[in-house]
Amino acid sequence: MKILKILIILFLSIGFSHLKSDEKNNELKSKILKNIRCLICQGQSVYDSESEFASTIKLIVDRKINEGLQEDQIYKFLREKYGQWVIYDPQLNKKTYILWLLPLLLFLFGGVIMIKKLKFKN
Amino acid sequence: MKNKFSSFIIIILLSFCFVIFYKSLNNTNIYIPKIKAKKNIPIFEAKDFNSSTYLNSESIFKEDTFYIVNIWASWCVPCRTEHPLLMRLSKNQSVKLIGLNYKDNLNNAKKFIREFGDPYSQIIIDNDGTLSVEFGAYGVPETFLIDKNKKIIRKFIGPINNKIVEEIRSIVK
Numbered sequence: 001m002k003i004l005k006i007l008i009i010l011f012l013s014i015g016f017s018h019l020k021s022d023e024k025n026n027e028l029k030s031k032i033l034k035n036i037r038c039l040i041c042q043g044q045s046v047y048d049s050e051s052e053f054a055s056t057i058k059l060i061v062d063r064k065i066n067e068g069l070q071e072d073q074i075y076k077f078l079r080e081k082y083g084q085w086v087i088y089d090p091q092l093n094k095k096t097y098i099l100w101l102l103p104l105l106l107f108l109f110g111g112v113i114m115i116k117k118l119k120f121k122n
Numbered sequence: 123m124k125n126k127f128s129s130f131i132i133i134i135l136l137s138f139c140f141v142i143f144y145k146s147l148n149n150t151n152i153y154i155p156k157i158k159a160k161k162n163i164p165i166f167e168a169k170d171f172n173s174s175t176y177l178n179s180e181s182i183f184k185e186d187t188f189y190i191v192n193i194w195a196s197w198c199v200p201c202r203t204e205h206p207l208l209m210r211l212s213k214n215q216s217v218k219l220i221g222l223n224y225k226d227n228l229n230n231a232k233k234f235i236r237e238f239g240d241p242y243s244q245i246i247i248d249n250d251g252t253l254s255v256e257f258g259a260y261g262v263p264e265t266f267l268i269d270k271n272k273k274i275i276r277k278f279i280g281p282i283n284n285k286i287v288e289e290i291r292s293i294v295k
Contacts, residue, residue, distance in 0.1 A: 040260055052251065056251035060252055061250060081256070
């Protein structure tokens with residue numbers, strides 16, 4: 001009887017851990033797909049698109065996750081195939097530094113103007 | 123003086139925004155990647171169209187030969203448009219054509235080849251489209267030119283035309 005109980009507990013715990021890992025994989029898959037641009041669609045992510053391209057990329061991402069690849073490794077694979085454009089969240093490099101730094105510079109510039117105006121008023 | 127400086131900055135910023143938006147409006151919405159660096163062909167295993175045996179990339183692509191990989195499907199209308207040009211290219215001895223049958227019904231694909239001719243020295247099957255992704259394709263038809271060192275040197279999105287055929291000929295001669 002004791003052995004039976006132990007076996008049931010083991011069976012249940014294995015089942016739950018599988019469910020948990022599936023849930024985790026699905027979350028990761030959704031996160032990645034939302035960050036991949038559907039290259040043949042008009043402003044849609046792969047997650048939102050039902051196009052042939054998107055369905056293939058969904059399959060690829062699913063396969064890569066099951067192979068044990070990490071999020072960054074999947075992005076790297078897609079970048080190698082389609083370039084930086086395929087990822088919505090671009091990396092900071094010499095091609096994208098204006099994209100990353102311009103808002104910050106504009107923010108600082110605006111801040112300086114505001115401070116100067118406030119000082120002038122006082 | 124300060125007002126003039128502020129106006130000048132605002133005009134510069136507005137002009138900058140205008141130029142960016144004006145240039146972007148004139149750009150096409152369809153993303154066409156540029157191949158700058160030569161990329162290696164992917165390593166893969168795929169089913170042969172005629173024999174249904176599995177082939178690997180090593181056995182398909184040999185060194186010292188130019189290859190054209192053409193992604194096609196029987197359901198793809200532009201593939202019919204480009205097919206006569208592929209037939210013409212297949213007569214060129216300096217290049218071998220490899221067909222990649224994309225998400226297709228095998229019977230329909232065989233009917234297509236019987237009807238329009240077979241320009242390919244080998245056809246491999248890509249049932250789920252994942253092999254095309256390995257090549258960096260995102261649609262059909264798409265054509266890749268592979269050099270003698272097994273590197274992808276050109277990528278043509280959409281059906282090929284006379285200009286592209288001439289470009290390929292000038293490279294492989």
